[in-house]
Amino acid sequence: MTLVEALLVIMILTASMVAAPSVGHLFSSRTSIRQDSDLIVRSLRLARETAVSRSCAVTVRWKSVKDDDGEYRMVIDMLAAPGIYSDGTDAFGAQANPGSSTWMVDPIALHPDVNVKANASSIQFTPTGTASRDLQMKVSRDSESVEVFVQASSGNIYKDAT
Known part of the structure; x- marks a missing residue:
């Protein structure tokens, strides 16, 4: 390894160590209801796109969970069951047996002050x-709210x- 290569490796490692916390901060510092x-x-x-592209059923649910700080927050959780004709991997590439399924290891957390009310606790997208x-979902925080809709027949x- 030459000196130039060694310096490049050090620069890349330094840049990644500096960038990683700021990238994580971007995801955790959503400031408006629109972002959530x-x-x-x-x-x-x-x-929906995963269900179509992988020919499997994908279920999305939202629930309130207690985080590491003891606060309750809403999370979005997904489940992709591999189809009976799949290649032995689930929709996201992990090894799975056809018909088996697991929820996400790290659900997608919303801002702690966000409240989600919907006419159902989950929705499933089919391969079509x-x-x-x-689905009619009201996402609110403080005095702001945004409604999210899913039409069953068209997706x-x-x-x-x-």
Whole structure:
């Protein structure tokens, strides 16, 4: 290894150590209800696209959990069950037996002050891209709220600020 290569390795390691905490901070410091509602919409769209691309059923649920600090916060959790004709991996690439399923190891946490009310506690997307039910979800924090909708027949996902 030459001196130049060694310096490049040191620079890359230093940059990654400096950047990692700031990237984590970006995810944990959402400041508005719009950012949290965008995260919910992106998660729902990811679930629908995964169901279609991997020909499997993907379930999304939201629930309140106690974090390490003892605070309750809403999290988004996904489950992708591999189809009976899958290649032995689940929708996200992990080894799985057809028909078996597990929830996410690290669910997606929303801001601690965010409240989610919906007409159901979960929704499932099918390999055709349709949803198991119509969903109306109200995401609120302080005096602001955003409504997120899923249309069952089309799988269309959109939001509306109120």
